[in-house]
Amino acid sequence: MEMVNLKINNMPCQAPAGSTILEAAHEIGITIPTLCYLKEIQRVHGACRVCVVEVKGARNLLPACVYPVSEGMEVFTNTPKVQAARKTNLELILSTHNQDCMSCVRSGDCELLRLCKQYGVDKSNSFEGAMPERQDDYSALHLIKDNSKCIICRRCISTCAEKQGVGVINVVERGFNTHIACAFEGKLADSTCIGCGQCINVCPTGALVERDDTQKVWTALGDPTRHVIVQTAPSVRAALGEEFGLPIGTNVQGKMVAALRRLGFAGVYDTDFAADMTIMEEATEFLHRMKSGGPLPLITSCSPGWVRYCETFYPEFIPNLSSCKSPQQMFGALSKTYYAQKMGIDPRDIYCVSVMPCTAKKLEIGRPDQCAAGPDIPDVDVSITTRELGRMIHRSGLRFNDLPDEDFDPAMGEASGAGHIFGATGGVMEAALRTAVETLTGQEVEPVEFQAVRGTDAIKEATYQVGDLTLRICVVSGTANAAKVLDMVRSGEKRYDFIEVMACPGGCVNGGGQPIQPAQVRNFTDIKGLRAKALYDLDRDSPVRKSHENPLVKKVYAEFLGQPGGEKAHQILHTHYQKREKLY
Amino acid sequence: MRHFSTVPFAGTPEQEEQLKSWLDQNKDMPxxxxxxxxxxxxxxxxxxxxVQRMVAEALGKPLAEIYGVATFxxxxxxxxxxxxxISVCLGTACYVKGSGKIYEKLQEKLGISGGECTPxxxxxxxxxxxxxxxxxxxxMMVNDDVYGRLTEDDLDGILAKYTD
Incomplete structure (x- = not known):
């Protein structure tokens, strides 16, 4: 790599040719503030002008996030001129910003607020900009858009269009009327939005937030006639600790269980158990399709953002989607059938709360055909995100980090290592292979790790020879990448038997409902890799690592469902899909 | 906030053919x-x-992106x-003689904003x-007819000429 020599604040240093001033400064321990810059997206940055620095010989201040280093360059990141310019730029941004910070859900982790504090911005010298007309969108069940808090950094737009291949929002109009909107000011609820929530995770302010459903949970918990139970997805335990200042990638399963119990849930259960159930059903479905000639490739259906994407943008692949409900829905369905029966509780009295790393799960609970116990009994009553659970624990006054480590309740809380890794890209595939290969060959799989499907690469593929069958598999995350794979399948360029798709880049560990890390951290930390490692470690240390060896899974089939893929299992654990109109 | 036209779309198959063949030939142009x-x-x-949807689909781009350009x-x-x-001149001379008021009055009388069309x-x-x-x-002009030395009181009479 060609290196160039430069000085930053009089400190001699080296940086790779072509890197930016921002990256070079980061290497020597200097953080240059940013509001629009996000390393993971490709589109041109430099919109917010908060990252400006002085460069000797340059006429103007330069934006560090896009300006490349060069030999002999002398950069000053912190002069009075730079500080004054940054402060002015922040004041200009604030002049059209709704400053109801006290009631904003992002107070505390707002990137704009943090910078205003750092640069001593106060109202005394603010500009009186024309406040734009408020254009809120409360139409969607998963996402709220409040343009009065938007700073038009465009991170959401690039994420939606580039990374997710959806492009449901854009910057529209001009001048003071400039704002983020759907085409023709359409409502998000009717749009092609897949619900992934990636836009929320990159929003520097509170302009894009999940719909907060915690009040529903508090109300249910306060109702003595309800049997309120909770299920937690694999990825929640790998990220919830971040809400309490723990390092990224800390597995807080034990403390999370303890907190949920203290919040008053009658049963604290594990979605990972339902993930094992999903594997039983999906592996059975896969083997059946392999033997009966299709339709192949089978494509996973655990990720509701992906399912919505497929229904909207690639409806021709709907027959390829696994008919299995997602683990969230399988858990809900079993809680109101198997569990209700076993505990002797009327399913109408069971209130099933799910904690998910995901905003699309809020949409999934309302899908048709997700009420196994009866038409007016939803499998899952309310779905909250990891962030919302963090908020509930904060409000409850529980000192999370001081809680003991506790275990899930046994009735629906026992999971294998295969269930735990569902949260990482490649995890569902690996879990399925552990079971499918063993079912096909009748022999123990050893080792149980399928390394080719691990890691955070966007697209991974592998071929396995199992008995007389050749399995061609592909693992993809991020719906824009899924589109690339499907295009290749459609054109015949690639042939696969089994494809795992997760809507969010890196999988659920990086889901749209996970704790928000500011761009300063996102740009220089492998968040998804660290969180995934927590799940793989949990798998490594699990006594049972294959779904079909989970004693609870065996019990549920023996006592209640019968055979995997059988009639009763189909009634309770499977669903169907439908093409969605692409209005805008 | 922008108001959207409620005039029903009345594109012809010939127009569609014309646009689509252009899009087909030029869709790869940077x-x-x-x-x-x-x-x-x-x-x-x-x-x-x-029409924007036709453009979006032919170019393989999200409608929101097309709409963003169209509104910019x-x-x-x-x-x-x-x-x-109707075009009202807001040039310097007309403006200082009060064409801004004429423009506002017309918006009020027609019930539309500038740039819009009556339903x-x-x-x-x-x-x-x-x-x-x-x-x-x-x-102001109505198609090719020019009306000058306008006052607000003239407007009803002028609009009344265009009844058919």
Whole structure:
């Protein structure tokens, strides 16, 4: 790599040719503030002008996030001129910003607020900009858009269009009327939005937030006639600790269980158990399709953002989607059938709360055909995100980090290592292979790790020879990448038997409902890799690592469902899909 | 907030064919969105959702992206032009003689904002710059008819001429 020599604040240093001033400064321990810059997206940055620095010989201040280093360059990141310019730029941004910070859900982790504090911005010298007309969108069940808090950094737009291949929002109009909107000011609820929530995770302010459903949970918990139970997805335990200042990638399963119990849930259960159930059903479905000639490739259906994407943008692949409900829905369905029966509780009295790393799960609970116990009994009553659970624990006054480590309740809380890794890209595939290969060959799989499907690469593929069958598999995350794979399948360029798709880049560990890390951290930390490692470690240390060896899974089939893929299992654990109109 | 035209879309198969064949031939051109929208506006006279959707689908781009470009440039119109196109001159001479008030009054009388068209498709209203009749300021035009030395009281009489 060609290196160039430069000085930053009089400190001699080296940086790779072509890197930016921002990256070079980061290497020597200097953080240059940013509001629009996000390393993971490709589109041109430099919109917010908060990252400006002085460069000797340059006429103007330069934006560090896009300006490349060069030999002999002398950069000053912190002069009075730079500080004054940054402060002015922040004041200009604030002049059209709704400053109801006290009631904003992002107070505390707002990137704009943090910078205003750092640069001593106060109202005394603010500009009186024309406040734009408020254009809120409360139409969607998963996402709220409040343009009065938007700073038009465009991170959401690039994420939606580039990374997710959806492009449901854009910057529209001009001048003071400039704002983020759907085409023709359409409502998000009717749009092609897949619900992934990636836009929320990159929003520097509170302009894009999940719909907060915690009040529903508090109300249910306060109702003595309800049997309120909770299920937690694999990825929640790998990220919830971040809400309490723990390092990224800390597995807080034990403390999370303890907190949920203290919040008053009658049963604290594990979605990972339902993930094992999903594997039983999906592996059975896969083997059946392999033997009966299709339709192949089978494509996973655990990720509701992906399912919505497929229904909207690639409806021709709907027959390829696994008919299995997602683990969230399988858990809900079993809680109101198997569990209700076993505990002797009327399913109408069971209130099933799910904690998910995901905003699309809020949409999934309302899908048709997700009420196994009866038409007016939803499998899952309310779905909250990891962030919302963090908020509930904060409000409850529980000192999370001081809680003991506790275990899930046994009735629906026992999971294998295969269930735990569902949260990482490649995890569902690996879990399925552990079971499918063993079912096909009748022999123990050893080792149980399928390394080719691990890691955070966007697209991974592998071929396995199992008995007389050749399995061609592909693992993809991020719906824009899924589109690339499907295009290749459609054109015949690639042939696969089994494809795992997760809507969010890196999988659920990086889901749209996970704790928000500011761009300063996102740009220089492998968040998804660290969180995934927590799940793989949990798998490594699990006594049972294959779904079909989970004693609870065996019990549920023996006592209640019968055979995997059988009639009763189909009634309770499977669903169907439908093409969605692409209005805008 | 922008108001959207409620005039029903009345594109013909010939217009659609014309636009689609242009899009088909030019879709790989770098920076194609602007010329595509220019072609679409040339073909249909304006850019309603039906037309923008044709452009988006042919170019394989999200509708929101097309709409973002269409609303950024004032050259593009999302509303159709009426049977009678009213232009009020907001050039310097007309403006100092009170054409701003005339423009406001017309918006009030027609119930539309500048750049829009009445729901019956009869009148559209735009502001323009200098029609070369500064001696008659303030000036407005209805199609090719020029009206000068206007007062607000003249407007009802002028609009009444265009009844059919």
């Amino acid at each position: 920076g194609v969105v602007m010329p595509a929208l220019q072609k679409a506006q040339e073909t249909y006279g304006y850019l309603p959702i039906e 440039y004032s050259q593009f119109s999302l509303a159709p032009k009426g049977k009678y196109r 019956d498709g009869k009148f559209s209203l735009d502001a323009c710059r200098c029609v070369g009749a500064c001696g008659l300021a303030p000036v």
